[in-house]
Amino acid sequence: MVDTEPRPATGTASEAVTAPTASCSIAATLEVVGDRWTVLILRDVFRGVRRFAQLQADLGIARNMLADRLSRLVEHGVLERVPYQTRPVRCEYRLTAKGADLSTALIALMGWGDRWYAAEGVPTILVHETCGTPVEQHVRCPHCDETVNPGRIRSRPGPGRSSV
Amino acid sequence: MVDTEPRPATGTASEAVTAPTASCSIAATLEVVGDRWTVLILRDVFRGVRRFAQLQADLGIARNMLADRLSRLVEHGVLERVPYQTRPVRCEYRLTAKGADLSTALIALMGWGDRWYAAEGVPTILVHETCGTPVEQHVRCPHCDETVNPGRIRSRPGPGRSSV
DNA sequence: GGGAGTCGGTTTCGATTTGCAACCAGCCGA
DNA sequence: TCGGCTGGTTGCAAATCGAAACCGACTCCC
Numbered sequence: 464m465v466d467t468e469p470r471p472a473t474g475t476a477s478e479a480v481t482a483p484t485a486s487c488s489i490a491a492t493l494e495v496v497g498d499r500w501t502v503l504i505l506r507d508v509f510r511g512v513r514r515f516a517q518l519q520a521d522l523g524i525a526r527n528m529l530a531d532r533l534s535r536l537v538e539h540g541v542l543e544r545v546p547y548q549t550r551p552v553r554c555e556y557r558l559t560a561k562g563a564d565l566s567t568a569l570i571a572l573m574g575w576g577d578r579w580y581a582a583e584g585v586p587t588i589l590v591h592e593t594c595g596t597p598v599e600q601h602v603r604c605p606h607c608d609e610t611v612n613p614g615r616i617r618s619r620p621g622p623g624r625s626s627v
Numbered sequence: 628m629v630d631t632e633p634r635p636a637t638g639t640a641s642e643a644v645t646a647p648t649a650s651c652s653i654a655a656t657l658e659v660v661g662d663r664w665t666v667l668i669l670r671d672v673f674r675g676v677r678r679f680a681q682l683q684a685d686l687g688i689a690r691n692m693l694a695d696r697l698s699r700l701v702e703h704g705v706l707e708r709v710p711y712q713t714r715p716v717r718c719e720y721r722l723t724a725k726g727a728d729l730s731t732a733l734i735a736l737m738g739w740g741d742r743w744y745a746a747e748g749v750p751t752i753l754v755h756e757t758c759g760t761p762v763e764q765h766v767r768c769p770h771c772d773e774t775v776n777p778g779r780i781r782s783r784p785g786p787g788r789s790s791v
Numbered sequence: 792g793g794g795a796g797t798c799g800g801t802t803t804c805g806a807t808t809t810g811c812a813a814c815c816a817g818c819c820g821a
Numbered sequence: 822t823c824g825g826c827t828g829g830t831t832g833c834a835a836a837t838c839g840a841a842a843c844c845g846a847c848t849c850c851c
Contacts, residue, residue, distance in 0.1 A: 486750050488740025489670050489733060497663040506653050510782070515799050525839040530800055551846045553798065561743055566777040567764060569653060571735035576652025579725055584786030586650050589766075592779040596770035600731060602753075606760035613730040615756040618674070622748030679828050689810045694829060715817045717827065797848080807838070814831075821823085 486625050495539045496565065500524055501532050505562065506569060508542065513555040541565070570600055650789050659703045660729065664688055665696050669726065670733060672706065677719040705729070734764055 496502055503522055512521055519529050533556055536542040541562040544554035570589065577585040588597050601610045660666055667686055676685055683693050697720055700706040705726040708718035722729075734753065741749040753762050765774045 487670070488737045488745060488750055490667065491740035491744040492736045493663050493666055497666065499657050499661040502657055502661065503654065506651070516797085519799095526800070526841095527802080528838065550848090551798080563777065564742060565739055566780075567766070568732065568735035568739055570766060570780075571732040572656045573652045575729055575732055576655035578728060580655040581652060581785075581787050584788075586652055586785055586788045588783045588785040589780050590783055591768035591771060591775050592781050594768065594770050596768050598766050598768050598775050598780060600764065600766050602731070602734065602762050602764050604755035604758065604760050604762050606758050607755060611755050611762050613727065616730075616734075616753050616762060617756050619752045619754055621745075621750055621752040623745050624748075624750045680826085683828095689812095690829070691811090691831085692809070714819090715827080793851090795848105795850085798846090800844085802843070803841090805839095807836105809834100809836070811834090812832090815829085817827090819824105819826080821825105 492568070495536075495541065496568075498532070500528060501536065502569070502572070504529070504532055504536070505541070505558075505565060508556060508558055508562070509566065509569060513557060514547075514553075515556075518556075536562070567600075574600055656732070659700075659705060660732075662696070664692055665700065666733070666736070668693070668696055668700070669705070669722075669729060672720060672722055672726070673730065673733060677721060678711075678717075679720075682720075700726070731764075738764055 496505065500522070503524075504518060507518055507521055512518055515529065515533070518524070518533075519526055522529070524532075533542065537544060537556070539561075540559055542556045543559050545557050546552050547555045573587065573589075590597050602613070602616060603609065604611050660669065664686070667688075668682060671682055671685055676682055679693065679697070682688070682697075683690055686693070688696075697706065701708060701720070704723055706720045707723050709721050710716050711719045737751065737753075754760060755762050766777070766780060767773065768775050
């Protein structure tokens with residue numbers, strides 16, 4: 464996942480890509496979850512913490528921040544509010560399909576922390592439900608049917624690249 | 628990657644895990660790269676943008692922010708300063724092994740953006756160097772030798788879990 | 792009926808962080 | 822000597838964050 468060539472100081476026209484969302488899916492993702500608290504909230508929701516008070520207590524986040532981040536996540540379709548009682552109506556926050564699809568990213572972040580900051584052993588292990596074996600995250604080539612290590616990945620402009 | 632049970636309002640002692648870094652590798656990771664600009668800087672460095680001025684122009688980040696984030700990344704051993712000329716000595720920023728190991732996470736973030744925000748087609752395609760096929764990111768079970776989809780992942784406390 | 796408690800917020804306001812712009816240091820080349 | 826380039830630092834206004842107080846809807850209990 465590396466462009467090996469040092470870039471000339473004045474970028475070539477074809478590669479003068481800037482941060483704007485449209486031109487980079489990483490930027491697009493960060494637009495939605497590019498915030499420390501947001502990621503931690505999602506981590507908690509993945510772990511089954513779904514209610515306002517629980518999240519607040521677990522994270523130690525300020526209540527106004529939490530309210531803001533939650534409504535933003537709902538707006539973006541990452542979480543949805545699901546009533547769990549009436550009178551008064553109270554809602555909990557659940558992952559949508561879009562939100563659940565962030566698991567890959569959370570697993571990746573967790574993996575890096577595990578590898579570089581878990582000298583005392585990892586805090587959490589993710590295992591295969593059916594056999595209990597710890598799972599691993601890889602990049603694969605469907606054609607060669609093999610694991611591709613990072614040095615063997617190249618990036619190319621795709622069809623959605625706004626070639627300004 | 629889900630605890631399916633709703634958590635009781637008063638968490639059980641064994642699972643009263645809070646945000647602090649030690650108890651969660653995601654929090655540990657965010658401590659280092661839990662910032663929008665930091666991630667974008669890393670994305671650029673992965674793409675071969677390594678010099679201060681280039682990064683600043685490409686990202687549109689404020690110069691003081693950039694200086695701060697870069698020195699923080701160097702402190703954390705994610706980037707290293709490598710001189711590219713003498714008189715005056717000027718350095719560029721390169722990924723360390725630890726930094727390069729973030730590729731998995733960046734690929735995951737990019738993948739999510741691709742899946743949910745690239746209606747017009749993806750801006751960038753990652754391909755297998757040797758055959759040019761677009762690669763995919765998966766979670767695998769080394770024992771069963773198969774891809775595990777997210778619903779089949781369970782989390783368990785690991786040896787490093789600070790059981791307070 | 793009244794008072795306390797729960798849950799999910801909103802408001803307020805001081806502290807921190809951000810971002811723009813100006814400035815600076817070291818060196819080059821004309 | 823006069824810009825110009827690169828890689829910063831400094832100052833200051835504006836936006837964001839965070840702690841704490843407050844609020845509304847409802848329940849429970851006396």
